[in-house]
Amino acid sequence: MSSVGVCNSINLKGSVSIIKEFFNYCINNILFQRGIYPSDSFTAVQNYGLTILMSKDERLKKYLQIIFDQMQTFLLQRKLHRVVMALIRMDTKETIERWEFRIDCDKENIDDEKKIDVDLKVIQTQIRDLIRQITASITYLPLIDNPVSFDILFFTDKDTQLPSADWQDSISHIIPNAEEVQLRSFNTKIHNLKASVAYKQNG
Template sequence: MSSTQTRNAITLNGSTQLVTQYLNFGINSILYQRGIYPPENFKQEEHFGLTVFVSTDEKIISFLQSVLGQIKEWLLKKKIKKISMVISNVVTKEALERWDFKLQYEGCTVENVNADDVGKKEIKVIQNEIRDVLRQICSTVSFLPLLDCPCAFDLLIYAMPDCEVPDQWDETAPCFIANSQELQLRSFSTSFHKMDTVVSYKAD
């Protein structure tokens, strides 16, 4: 029984993997659902028991791999508080929408981090929770305002001051949306990381 429980339980390393997978598929879903890039630039894949659209653009794939790789490293050390995906008007640079992925840390302390530490939650349960949030992201397109202008996106990482930032990254100010409304999506927890997803958008 104990070996079965260990096999089904999440480790800290596995938790960071699931969180970064969620961010990857969540960001890709937003890019597709919000029409930031043409639909022909995406392909369908099955993840978490759900059909997810992921980008086939090499530049986007490379960008996300680089950022998510750094995020994974910082997650293990509890160095990240929030990741924000900002969608802005290409011409005016105005921020139109912001997706905040807010992190809370559960379980082990920073002083006693072990990537093989085992949590108390089954992987299947966590995967189901992530699937429900991804499903919500896909459904938001029905009530978020239409983005009727060329748009671009960027990722902001709110990290601890003692983080070593890659040379090619820039520091930036927080992004605020004037006259905004917020929509809180479901959260999920791995027993090491709890993530809340909130979208802020420019009200008409």
């Protein structure tokens, strides 16, 4: 007997929805794991077969919703190539941690409506393994013992039109002489996402 997976069809919009949902859970998870917000401002939810902590802070939720909605627009336009989440010491303005997510899209062969057969269970498993790895990273990442803020950057095509004056060019938050760890990836067959984290060693 051969094993058979659960096949589904997705198009560009469906792939973008998967990526947008991943980032919602992923960024909330990093904010919780790295102690950027108080632990009691998060609530536990279930997804990908995991318990993930999600912020209850209404201001943060509104801010992230704006970020994710614009991410969706750029992805549908096939103009977004990298998402970076930088953690920045508030006193020195020094970037101490940099989470990078590279997003490759087959622009030539994917149109808006073309559907591709995928095994959604496999994609969910890949996402679960990546989020687990991010959660486990606290075992080797340096302790954050100073107040930090975070910034989310989009790396897009040069001709990308910005949605409003609230969006502007930013520095890349590269960390000199950083330690870097390559993390897992997931692939929707339309988008391939590869993750890594770079961090400043204490001392």
